[in-house]
Amino acid sequence: MSDRFDVVIAGAGPAGAQCARDLAQRGYDVVVLETEAEDEFPRQSNKSTAGTFPSMMAAFGIPDDVVMNYTHDVVLESPNHHFVEQQPGAVLEFAEFKRFLVADSREEGAEYWFDARVSRPITENGKPVGVRYNGGEEVYGDIIIDATGPAAPLAKELGVSDLSRKKQAIGVEYEMEGIEINHPEFANLTNSMMLRLDHDLAPGGYSWIFHTGEDQAKVGICYLQNQAHENYGKDGMGIDDYLQYWLDTDPRFADAEKLEGKVHRGSAHIQMPGELSTDNFMAIGDTVPTIDPLWGEGIHKGMQSGRAAATTADRCLTPDNPDTSAKGTAIYNKLWHSEVAPRMRERLLMTELLYLAPNSRYDTLMQDLAESDENTLAKANAGNLKAMLKLVRVRDVPLLARFARERLSE
16 A cells, blocks of 8 residues: 555545545545444444435435435424425435445545544644554645544644534434324425424424335434523433434324334534634544534535535645645635535524524414515525524514623623
């Protein structure tokens, strides 16, 4: 094995593998270091709900055979109401999706070293020039990319990662069968991705049912341990308890059973990123973090960040006099804020405000959405202030005032 490459990537998740895929297509020598063993990959990191949209599938050439079910609608539920919006989507088999990205980038020429646990960057004159892994093993590159997710061993040591524990969301999901997908007391979830806002089930977060075909679905919850979680949480209950509570009390699950070995756990940080790059270095995917703050969609954002890093690396390495300095890699920062996660700050504020609202406000939100024009939700989700204001009522003023006081106190 060579110990020097154009680009060294730590982590074979969607962001890292897509970055390698793009770089290999451009003819660069790229290696990906992955902690897991190849014959088990991705057993430990098979943690995503894997709901995404056709735009991602088309933009990145993802084949149909990694899709569990193509969906037609997004359903929003509150404790007593629901709202349905026609929005095509896809629920992926996440493990197969990750294996496809690895196989496809290998065909393009990327190398993968499995059983390679990254520990720290190798630096010269304070600048990263390589990666140390498996204790004393070393590999060198002109550009180093951290795609390891929240662990971020390279980004943290280089002062790029600034993940805050209090901004960490945790989640658990079961794949289940025997679910009454079209229950008379609820919206028809056939070929739908459903998100439920209900503090009784997920205080400070949301729960979901993603239909995967017939009577099967991915069912889970996630929440931030935020003020809303403190206000609405039940004493002594952890995330598994909340999910079981939902399964025990929702009639759609009366005859449902968990599929053996199909339990997924994960976490992500819902916050603005700190730095994104420095000399010879970029951080992508959940290392940044890049997850959609409002509904937790991370695949498309992660893939986009991987592509932005590949584009940046190409720009840095192609001139007659390559420039991998902090100034050169700063192209990635611009791409991230303009193309990967535009209006991130506004969307984060909307997220925090949404999860502070009480259940009664979630019920009226469903009514507001039903009465608004068809583009209001999409625009609000994109951080459009005018669209957000269309969903604000006079009774929200105390909530907005409390939210402002909390932000000022920080």
